[in-house]
Amino acid sequence: MLRALRQDYSRLARADGGRALAYARLREVLQQAIDGGRVTAGQPLPSERDLAEALKLSRVTVRKALSGLVDAGLLVQRRGAGTFVAGERIVKPFSRLTSFSDDLRARGLDPRSEVLERGIGEVTPDEAMALDLSPGTRVVRLHRVRHGGGQPLAIERSVVPQALLPDPLLVRHSLYDALEARGHRPVRALQRLRAVAFDARQARQLALPVGSPGLLIERRAFLADGRAVEFTRSWYRGDAYDFVAELHSEGGTQ
Incomplete structure (x- = not known):
């Protein structure tokens, strides 16, 4: 791969007469390799050091080129593992009530859960307000990292009244499957979405x-x-999800 990238980089440098910034030229070379299918989803790229040595660039220049492609969703960087070509993004309809497992199965992926915590306890004030429960009510709590396609995709913290789910061990993979088995699968939901930056613990888990x-x-x-x-x-x-929703005007016409 390094040899092909070096040839492409040299060809592009000759074509632009050296006028383009080095990081922009490298970013274009890498994007062409991805778009052309010469590097495929999940494939690792050479390390920053190897790219810098092969192309006679500084590691700062290489890092800037890679960062631009990460921001564009074409590459993903995994702590301690390197930089990889991004896989197909998961499209999650924001207007339909589905579980994490439902979404992955619809994409032909096998959902897997890493359980960090699970237990039963008294509802907290925050949970009581969200679930409209009285103080002292017992609830089941689940804290999981959700995996699909061989990589961690999401962190979930779920709370369910114990009256509806008596034991957290009933949740094998999907919370909604466990609820449905007891006749308690939800039929509607209210959701709120906001952008965040992952802290050190969340970044490590993902x-x-x-x-x-x-x-x-x-x-x-x-x-x-x-x-x-x-x-x-x-x-x-x-870098793995696109959330979509269908919108209608109040009058029903455009």
């Missing part, structure tokens, strides 16, 4: 650099009778 962009979704889900069944905060990787 194998990302500290400060990487992400999306936080807070969900309150309800049963058909109006009872709140779930309060979940999910931190999604910004």
